[in-house]
Amino acid sequence: MGGRAGSWRSLSDSEGEETTSDPQPPLLDHQGAHWKNAVGFWLLGLCNNFSYVVMLSAAHDILSHERVPGNQSHVDPGPTPIPLNSSSRFDCNSVSTAAVLLADILPTFGIKLLAPLGLHLLPYSPRVLVSGLCAAGSFILVAFSHSVGTSLCGVVLASISSGLGEVTFLSLTAFYPRAVISWWSSGTGGAGLLGALSYLGLTQAGLSPQHTLLSMLGIPVLLLASYFLLLTSPEPQDPGGEEEAETAARQPLIGTEAPASKPGSSSGLSLQERWTVFKSLLQYIVPLVLVYFAEYFINQGLFELLFFRNTSLSHAQQYRWYQMLYQAGVFASRSSLHCCRIRYTWALAVLQCLNLAILLADMWFSFLPSIYLVFLIILYEGLLGGAAYVNTFHNIALETSNEHREFAMAAACISDTLGISLSGLLALPLHDFLCRLS
Helix, strand or coil: CCCCHHHHHHHHHCCCCCCCCCCCCCCCCHHHHHHHHHHHHHHHHHHHHHHHHHHHHCHHHHHHCCCECCECCCCCCCCCCCCCCCCCCCCCCCCCCHHHHHHHHHHHHHHHHHHHHHHHHCCHHHHHHHHHHHHHHHHHHHHCCCCHHHHHHHHHHHHHHHHHHHHHHHHHHHHCCCHHHHHHHHHHHHHHHHHHHHHHHHHHCCCCHHHHHHCCCHHHHHHHHHHHHHCCCCCCCCCCCHHHHHHHHHHHHHCCCCCCCCCCCCCCCCHHHHHHHHHHHHHHHHHHHHHHHHHHHHHHHHHHHCCCCCCCCCHHHHHHHHHHHHHHHHHHHHCCCCCCCCCCCHHHHHHHHHHHHHHHHHHHHCCCCCHHHHHHHHHHHHHHHHHHHHHHHHHHHHHCCHHHHHHHHHHHCHHHHHHHHHHHHHHHHHHHHHHCCC
16 A cells, blocks of 8 residues: 555554554555556665675675775786696686685575574564665775775675565565566666676776775665665555555564464464475475576686686686676566566576586586687576576465465575575585696
8 A cells, every 4th residue: 555655664663553543644646656666676676686796796806805005096906816726727716706605695594594483573674774784884894805804704794785685675575566576586687787787897997896896885875765765555465444454564564463364474374384385385496596506606616717818808807797797697587577487497497507517517628619608608597597586486476375475485585595505615615626727
């Protein structure tokens, strides 16, 4: 039901304060409310994933630690990092970029693992505030860092921001029309493309990584503005009465105790009910885990080793182009739900694992003759990953009941994070093994 966004979010900290005496806000035009929510969720998806993507795009720079005091104007002023084995055909950092991936994903994994058990007890507004503050802190900490360890702490803050934001906003979609899921997914894809492209473009233009990161501090501000100022209050889902339905829809955002039957909320589910719902989600969770395992094994395990010497691009530039092309594919497919829907997401998992097998084989046999062929494979990899994400959550939204949907969306969030975490853990020893090959 329409109304100024601030009017219902300000109630989230009221600790069950009585609201029945307040006059009903005027109704917004339905079409106007639809577009405000659509744009709002798109921007939330964009801003929520932006810091996460930028940290992965900056992974090579973070580990190479290319900045030196007194020279902030160029991307590569420092010495070339010493490879583990100078006779290796791979131009390796001493630590795999999978280390950045793990710092960028393990806190998210912990948040998503615990979220279905009790995060719903915390109102949405404080969660969003924490998410925005962590995103801003990550840019500042990495920008002013003078050591890899401090930079990784900044990456951890980006992970907390992204993980808390994703589970919060996906849960919030349970109180809006299902169409907002496609807008959220498109926004997260846009974060990938714009995040990787902005980091690539600004550093290619001669801006230092430090100044590039500081220029992105407006993104957390946009996140908070989109949530508090743009979104309208949830539409009623209870046909029994408009006023009653609006009150019920607000309750999970207010954070008060409410009956188990309130529409869209899962706070009243027993542990047995949650386990039953979770088991029914495995048909979607398992394929998404496999898709993300394969693609992030490629991204953070193989990207930095797919180094072509017969090109004008430096190693760092090649890595940034890989990240940008991957994110372009993700954005295109996450925005495709209105024209292409996939019911059997396991097929995407098979195709993504095939991509991994091809690029892993190239590590040993070097049969791919050109970096441009690798560019195409990486773009295709991104298309598969984005399609798996948006179709998984769309299918879950369609096939779960109103009372289970909030929990189902929060529980399914763990899929991509679990796959990414496993890929990072395996990519670290693979990196060391390949870099020691002559």
